[in-house]
Amino acid sequence: MSFLDITHLEKSFGAVRVVKDFNLSVEKGEFISLLGPSGCGKTTVLRMVAGFEEPSSGAIRIGGTDVVGKRPNQRNIGMVFQAYALFPNLTVAGNVGFGLKIKGTPRAEIDARVAEMLALIGLPDLGGRYPFQLSGGQQQRVALARALAPKPQVLLLDEPLSALDAKVRVSLRNEIRAIQRDLGITTIFVTHDQEEALSISDRIVVMNGGVADQVGTPFEIYNRPNTRFVANFVGQLNVFRADAGGRIGGVEVGQGEYAARPESLHLGHAEGADIRLAATVAEVHFLGSVIRLGATVAGVDKGVALDIFNRPDAPPPQVGQKIDLSLSSRDLIRLQ
Incomplete structure (x- = not known):
């Protein structure tokens, strides 16, 4: 069995089926991108894995345990959002250590872990600053450090780079991939940007109308598309x-x-x-x-x-x- 198994996942809002019989097996340490246009269901899948949305049907197993019905804080998952979602009244160090503080981690352990995370994201000297004193790229690095500080089993990233300018976006996506490889953490990354998905993923899930049209490596997705939608959406034809x-x-x-x-x-x-x-x-x-x-x-x-x-x-x-x-x-x- 894979580390993260999603089987026959469905989600409906009223009469609208947003996700339809979605299946995905993810190995431990894999970097998977959910790629597709707005409204294709990719973020809904991510939110169901995180526990922010309840599936209409289906199972989500992490390490062999079905987490459907468990609250987000019971799933040992780290989440990075598009809009950073940092606490404006907390310093950088306070933001990074927030999850550890909620868990009741001793102060000395929090301080050590925060220092480790700030070094990991390349901001070792900015722990005393507040979010408004940081650039967009720095804020997203802090959001990533906050998600990683409690040592989650799975890292979920919901279009974390879309609010950044092009040059910062390319630099930060490479940093995220390097950190993910270094930690060996299982990761799901949601994006509508084909270049992002092709450049950093182990495998890509191309979604269309709530369905996984094709799952494969970047090489397979680009060179051997299974459907007309995948062929047209990924690259120019x-x-x-x-x-x-x-x-x-x-x-x-x-x-x-x-x-x-x-x-x-x-x-x-x-x-x-x-x-x-x-x-x-x-x-x-x-x-x-x-x-x-x-x-x-x-x-x-x-x-x-x-x-x-x-x-x-x-x-x-x-x-x-x-x-x-x-x-x-x-x-x-x-x-x-």
Whole structure:
């Protein structure tokens, strides 16, 4: 049995089923992301694991014990919220030690654990400050330290980075992952940001309409999506429809619709790429190390996008320029 087992979990609010037969097994020390758009049920699943919502049906087992019906403080779970939820009247040290104080931990043990946690999050000298004296990134680090201080079995993070600016978000997500690996704590991370989920997860659960559409590693989710929703939601897609003879670019692939990621397309005739397409450059977006081209292709309604690496000695094609594109039929994703 896995460390955290969620089986046949359901949640309805009135006549609306928000979570539908959700199943997930998590190994001890795994980092799992629940990924999906707003309203897909990911936060509701997290709140049921935490004990803030009661399931309509199903079981949640932590270490073999069903925790459904237990209060949040009986589950030995740490929770980090989107809006920090720090106590404004308590210092940083007071916030971090709050859970330990509630448990009746001796003062000396609290002080030692708080110092340990502040060192872990890289804020060893800020214990005397109040939340309003901290940046957003620092406040979220304190929230993380508060959640970890009581040594929970499971760490739950509900979109903890969405209120931060882009640079801080990337830095802090890497810090969270490093701390999680260091402690070996089983973690569930809720996000709507595909890049976040792909960059830090052991496995990703892509949710859609209350259902887990696909569970897999980032590599599997991105390269081998099981459903059209997963294929469209995770990363950008170019969609090709085979002609009446089941061909794309003169290569027989079978009837239906297929997709290819922008990085699968090549400018010019690449070795091993059997599909060739004539195109016209419609857009050029310089993104630093990568340049994304948008191009029109006969028979492709929305055109295609492809990524090429920036080279100082080779300027990208210009809008209106005729180009040849190529890709391998092996890189096509069949859309179900």
